[in-house]
Amino acid sequence: MxxxxxxxxxxxxxxxxxxxxxxxxxxxxxxxxxxxxxxxxxxxxxxxxxxxxxIAEIEDPRQWVPLGRGRWDWGYDYTPTPRVNGHTIGIPRGKALGGSSAINAMMWYRGHPNDYNAWQAAGCNGWSFRDVLPFFKKAEDWEGGESFWRGAGGPLKITTSKKLHPVAQAMLDGAADLGIPVIADPNGESNEGACPSNLNIADGRRWxxxxxxxxxxxxxxxxxxxxxxxxxxxxxxxxxxxxxxxxxxxxxxxxxxxxxxxxxxxxxxxxxxxxxxxxxxxxxxxxxxxxxxxxxxxxxxNLQDHPLVQAVVCRSKLPLGEVLDNGGGTMMNWKSQAGLAQPDVHSFPVQGNSAAPGLRALHDMSGTVFSLGAGLMHSKSIGDLRLLSADPFGPLDIQPNYFAEPSDLEATVGAIETVMALAETPAFSTLFDGFAAPKGRLSRAALREFARNGCSTFFHPVxxxxxxxxxxxxxxxxxxxxxxxxxxxxxxxxxxxxxxxxxxxxxxxxxxxxxxxxxxxx
Incomplete structure (x- = not known):
């Protein structure tokens, strides 16, 4: 570059x-x-x-979080509801050439084949996974080269970390202790497991x-x-x-x-x-x-988005050092219930404190901390968007209805329990020095409140x-x-x-x- x-x-x-x-x-x-x-x-x-x-803060993958709520963001919010304890949730959308790809976390991830087969089943003829795979591949310039699953030579460069941060490495190693497989590529044959993230980063810069x-x-x-x-x-x-x-x-x-x-x-x-x-x-x-x-x-x-609890915050025994990649580096996908056809919950590490304001107000997070985001990728709740005036610059009522479906809340709570267990695996033993948020293991009812207070967004409205x-x-x-x-x-x-x-x-x-x-x- x-x-x-x-x-x-x-x-x-x-x-x-x-x-x-x-x-x-x-x-x-x-x-x-x-x-x-x-x-x-x-x-x-x-x-x-x-x-x-x-723009330095756009180009530098480590600086993406503050891009939301600033010059390069439309400044939208989700309308508060009692289901998230009245919190206003910001929903950044990019306002520059590149759109949200200019301010996002640079994750390249297409989910599970069933996702697109569901589009076909919903009346979208020609949108099964078999139909759309060639167009995913056409976009890709994957560092691993072309295969049945991946494309090379396309416009978008896709790489993995050259050197995983210790927190990211611990997620990979700890997943195996929980019985969650470690896989090479979430955009390959299976997306179930822990793996290095696919990132739109080239030569250390956002792509x-x-x-x-x-x-x-x-x-x-x-x-x-x-x-x-x-x-x-x-x-x-x-x-x-x-x-x-x-x-x-x-x-x-x-x-x-x-x-x-x-x-x-x-x-x-x-x-x-x-x-x-x-x-x-x-x-x-x-x-x-x-x-x-x-x-x-x-x-x-038909507005839908993925609820994200930000976050399980852990105290660190060691200085975390320089932020690497996009501040994450790995990801983990698993099933909240054994009988599901595909993974429905997701976690990623953060090389610092990523807690939502609702949790920062309730917990002492001083000192050196790292975070584990936990959220639901197979959400069922559906909301809507309403104009509040005919002014092109007027306010919007944007309502994803997070946790309107009780099963969404229960799956999210289960994801929190899993990432807390992850932090206590031997893989984290050199880092983990106890929980800052929540303060320790909680009852299921208390975890529901933790999820409501920490509810944020993966920034995936559709x-x-x-x-x-x-x-x-x-x-x-x-x-x-x-x-x-x-x-x-x-x-x-x-x-x-x-x-x-x-x-x-x-x-x-x-x-x-x-x-x-x-x-x-x-």
């Missing part, structure tokens, strides 16, 4: 382009890249955030979607990249999406798309933009005073414009918006059932598939 950041060409905005892509994240950038590489079309990429080129997909084509004459431009509405004429209304230097501009608009604004801003444009549930639009243009009851519904054939589906199996021409969605909002993994890899795959559908039509 070069130390010289790229330069964003300053191109005059034209009145029309063949394709307009809204949102420069994990879903939108594969579309842009494949259109430029595979067609003669002109493409406009519209991003509300700044470029983010050459975002912008690095992989966008940087190589920034100078292409058929591509215009417009940053700092907030989308405020879609233009619709006689059942077709014809373009975009967006802000350019504070002025509303309308830009037309002669072939297709691809909406990749993310799980929160894609449904917001649809509703602002009169596309959504008629009752919701009436409440907001927005004229109905196209009725789709599912817009903003589902608010889901794919399928039922009355609540927003897009079809080719990602086209039901009942409208010229409009496709390619981001996490189309996911019908949340996969048991970090969402960067599945959303990248969705972007690759969206591009393939568009290229088929050329």
């Amino acid at each position: 070069t130390d010289i950041p790229p330069i964003l060409p300053n191109r005059a905005l034209q009145k029309a382009y063949d394709y307009i892509v809204i949102g420069a994240g994990s879903g939108g950038l594969p579309v842009v890249r494949r259109l430029i590489d595979g067609t003669d079309a002109t493409v406009l990429l519209v991003e509300a955030g700044e470029p983010g080129f050459g 975002s979607s912008a690095h992989g997909y966008l940087y190589p084509i920034l100078d292409h004459p058929r591509l215009t990249v417009l940053t700092g431009s907030q989308a405020i509405g879609l233009t619709l004429e006689r059942g077709r999406c014809t373009g975009l209304r967006h802000l350019v230097n504070g002025t509303v501009v309308e830009t037309r798309a002669t072939t297709q608009v691809v909406l990749s604004a993310g799980t929160f801003d894609t449904p917001r933009l649809l509703m602002l444009s009169g596309i959504g549930d008629p009752a919701e639009l009436k409440r907001l005073g927005i004229p109905l243009v196209h009725a789709l009851k599912g817009v903003g519904r 589902g608010t414009a889901k794919m399928g054939r039922d009355d609540m589906a927003v897009v079809d199996s080719r990602l086209a918006v039901h009942g409208l021409d010229g409009l496709m969605i390619a981001d996490a909002s189309v996911i019908p059932v949340i996969p048991t993994c970090n969402t960067h890899a599945p959303v990248t795959m969705i972007g690759e598939r969206a591009a393939a559908f568009l290229l088929e039509a050329v």
